[in-house]
Amino acid sequence: MRSFLMERMSLRPWAVGKGGCLALVILSGLALIGWSGAAHASPVVSMRAGTGPAERVSRTPLPEPADAVLVVDQEWKWNRYLRDALRLPAWLDLGLEHRTRFETYDHPWRASQPSGRTDSQIQQRNRVRLGLNGKHVKFLFEGQDSRVYLDGAESYVTTAIRDEMDVLQLMASITVHNVLETGLRTDLHVGRLTMDVGRGRLIIRNDYRNTSNAFDGVHWQLGRDKHWRVRLFLVEPVLRDQVRPDEQSKRSVFWGGYIETAHIPRVRLNAYYFGLNDQRNPDAGRHRTYSTFGTRLYDDPKPGRIDYEIESVLQTGKRGHVDHFAHFQHIDIGYTLALPWSPRVLLHYDYASGDRNANDSQHS
Structure with missing residues (x-):
């Protein structure tokens, strides 16, 4: 059974069963060791070098890079x-990042792995950024x-863990402040880029995962400070390869629009539409044509007050010649x-629809 949800930025449905999940979680601002796994969890220790609040270093101010409005x-x-x-000089950006993480878990649940063994790995990720940041034109x-x-x-x-020596982003952007004296700002991005959209449940620049997904195409936004903005994009998902250079496929196209607004105190609203036409698989019965509609209401957490987040997503379309319908x-x-x-004390609930009968005329 598969839900409608696309694996974060990979545009593949999550393999989960129908049903909901209710959890009570107590979170703390100190998080040095996380936990992951299935029946038996194992520690995940993460180290990230070269990061920290940018305001601590003020020798050379860091201008806004080309991807500033694309990611968190x-x-x-x-x-x-x-x-x-x-x-x-201030207009030249150079950044290096290294992360080493040790992961281990026992009792593998995948059919390709024998039971009763432990899978341990050391995962490393290195990134280098080089940017040219002008007032209106930027390169990254x-x-x-x-x-x-x-x-x-x-x-x-898999390619979610290994992707050696590849281009994550290569783009040019144009920024216009105070468009026609209206106080609006607009940005246009062209090239290979990464994106964070909303809470990141459908589109995200992967941070915890060892590899990151990217897109080749065009992104445009128009907005006013932190009050509201509109985002539109038309891209081809980049297909990761463990060793060879990544490439895009013209047989897979992804597009969408996203609106954010914060006009009402303590009520932030997001509304979006995403479209996917994926015909990469030689089997026409596995071609996917999906339309995804969603809304999100939330208030950011702050000390001494209640916060919330509500998101509802509906997806329709076809998988091959079979109708597709799902929701989250x-x-x-x-x-x-x-x-x-x-x-922070958190009450969390998720529900993802599933397919009751894999052999009927309805796919979800």
Whole structure:
């Protein structure tokens, strides 16, 4: 059974069964060790070098890069130690990032892995950014090298883990401030790019995962400060390869529009539409033509008050010649305590539809 949801930025449905999930979670601002796995969880220790609040380093101010409006701030607002050591001019951006992570889990659940063994891996990810940042015209190159060590013949290694020596972003952007004296800002991006959209459930620049997805195409936005903005894009998903250079496919096209508004206090609204036409598979019965509609209401967590998030997504279309219909519902209700480390209590609920009968004329 498969839900409608696309694996984060990979445009593949998640393999999950129909049903909901209710969880009560207590979160803390201190997170050095996370947990992942199935029946038995194993520790995941992550180290990330060269990052931190950008305001700590003020020797050379960091201008807004070409991808600033495409991704969340934490993906580009971090210290550039090498750039400052070389005393590069303000318009030139140079950043290096390295992460090493050890992962292990026992009792593998995948059919390709024998039961009763432990799968341990060391995953490494290196990134380099080189940007030219003018007032209106910007260029950005970002390379990424994702590797895995200690893996064996029976280890689970895919393009979500290994993608050696590839171009993650290569784009040019044009920014116009105060369009026609209206106070509006518009940005146009052309090339290979990554995107964060909304909460990142459908489109995200992967951070925890060892590899990141990218798109080749065009992105445009129009907005007013933090009050509202409209985003439109037409792209071809980049197909990752573990060793060979990544490439896009003209037989897979992804497009959409996204609206964000914050006019009402404590009520932020997102509404979006995504379209996918994927005909890469030689089997016409596996071609996908989907339309996805969604809305999201939320309030950002702050100490001493209740916050919330509600997201509802509906997807229709065809898989081959079979009708496709699915939906996803999400609710979060949280409270952040006004204490050191900002602990937060969260009530979380997810529901994803599934396929009751894989052999009928309805796919979901």
